[in-house]
Amino acid sequence: MTPPPALINRYKWYEVLAIYCGIALFLIFVLSPFVEGFLVSLKPLSQLFSSPYRFWPQNGSFEAYRTMWVSVPGFARYIFNSFLISGSITLIVLIFVIPAAYAFARFDFKGMNVLLGGFLxxxxxxxxxxLIPLFRLMRSIGVLNTYMAMIIPGVAFIIPTGIWLLVTYIKRIPRELDEAAYVDGAGYFYTLRRVIIPVAMPGIMVVAISSFIEAYAQQFIYALTFNSKTEYMPLPVGLFAYFGRQEVIWNELMAASFVGIAPAMIVIFFLQRYLVSGLTAGAVKQ
Structure with a gap:
């Protein structure tokens, strides 16, 4: 028996054309701000406000990618701080989320649904x-003007999302795996470490990626509120330094933005590789 034709081949030619046109239109809306931002980084500052506006830069160069380091001294420190804060938040979130999600997915106890609703x-x-209660808390425990002043709130606000994401994934893992481990004499923590975590690795990677992105994006308000020392400031505060009193250095701001997010995109790219490979792995993989 011959297999049925692929679903895409069942569409009429104009339906296929409409599908690809819709995809192309969606990509244009998504990617156009990034393309425009990159082209702005290549333009001289005097050309940004010329009339009529030119989309493609004339005599474009990567000069802004060199001068941006001079305009905001210590910009590399801002990038390092963002990586340190985001990486620390992601690691701490995973340490708390994995056992918590396992408990919510595998055990029934009073108030479980209420607690999950509270997280949400x-x-x-x-x-x-x-901000004001958090500032009083950070001051009372003595962590103002430190990395912890930005790590603690980030962890607190990201953990609930991570628990909800991972609980859903662990519930899809057959309970028979846990029961087989218990029959062999394994305890709860051993089962979590040697059975559940390897199988749930795709879900864990989703939590890690989402936590890293959220932590990387939400540092601005916490940094300005809980920190006054330049050596602890993250990337968003460094980008804000390109906003001068008289003008905004748009080309250097765009260049700094792309330089700042490039390391994060590289990390996410490699995490996605492990995520995709993990999606093909299952409990019965030999």
């Missing part, structure tokens, strides 16, 4: 609403 309710509060 935390995400409904904006970080700006809690």
């Amino acid at each position: 309710a935390v995400k409904m509060f904006s970080g700006a609403v809690l």
